[in-house]
Amino acid sequence: MEPTSPKVGDLRERHCYALHNGVPDTFGTGGELLVSGQAILIDDPELRTIASGAAGYQPEERYILFELNVNEVRCNGYGDVPLPEPRRWLFPQG
Numbered sequence: 001m002e003p004t005s006p007k008v009g010d011l012r013e014r015h016c017y018a019l020h021n022g023v024p025d026t027f028g029t030g031g032e033l034l035v036s037g038q039a040i041l042i043d044d045p046e047l048r049t050i051a052s053g054a055a056g057y058q059p060e061e062r063y064i065l066f067e068l069n070v071n072e073v074r075c076n077g078y079g080d081v082p083l084p085e086p087r088r089w090l091f092p093q094g
Helices: 006-014 045-054
Strands: 016-020 032-042 065-076 088-090
Touching: 006 032, 032 045, 045 065
Parallel strands: none
Antiparallel strands: 016 032, 032 065, 065 088
């Protein structure tokens, strides 16, 4: 991400993140997914090269890279999509 992004300061200070998908309408069509965990700043040139190679675009050299470790995943649906069981997964950190 851009080094001037407020998200950079937030991730550096708090080290936690949460990602939630958007739904296309007020009915929640397609369901919801939440992923949360810890963000770790990556400054290793080798890992940066791997991440750049996996990206669908060419990241700028100035971009800040974080590894997003997953602590929890949750899903919710409203009847239009089948959901897996269980609907919540925890990944202990250690």
